Amino acid sequence: MIKIMLGIALTLFSVAIAISLYRIIKGPSIPDRVIAMDMIGVNLISGIAAVSILLKTKAYLEVILILGILAFISTISLSRFIERGVIIERKRSG
């Protein structure tokens, strides 16, 4: 019973990832694509949580943290790049 539920959940997560992939390919502007990419990261986190229960292991729980941090940092740096044209800003001296 629980296995069937987790299998359905994994399928739904992959459907959500596929739909966001469509938005990444088609999206008219760059922020659209960044938002869809953020959403793919979030769905990957959930999918990995379901996989780690299905495989009866706790080894994948670090992956959740790492993926969360990576998705956050990539979204932040991309938004800074879109807004200012640079990622790391240097202060003009004087």
Added chain:
Amino acid sequence: MNVNAVGEFVGAALILIGSVISVISAIGIIRFPDVYTRAHAATKSSTLAVLLTLVGTFLYIWFSDAFISVRVILGILFVFITAPVSGHLIIRAAYRSNVKLADSTIEDELKPVLQEKGREDKDEEAQEVVQEQKQGQEQPQGSV
């Protein structure tokens, strides 16, 4: 059905609900007209989906292995803190880089505010330039 089985079932049910909400937010990201409305679907409901899934995972591991996983709690906290921040930043960048609003938009309240602020900034910059020029004129006299 003992307590552990009930707990595992509740965890799996939370994961299933989370996946359904995730698909709903994916439908939102594909159906909404512009980037600002899509951000609603991508940040709010998607965060709810991942939080439900991680809470379900935490409950399942707690009841099946009698193990309180600190890593999952950290993941929940991190996602809960960072998802709104990243959504806000990317939409701010989208507005500043002049991504168009949808045709059905009625009112843009941010535009006059930003224009006013830009004008004030320009005035301040002009004053600073004038002051610098004055100082530049005074300095050579002092040095001579």
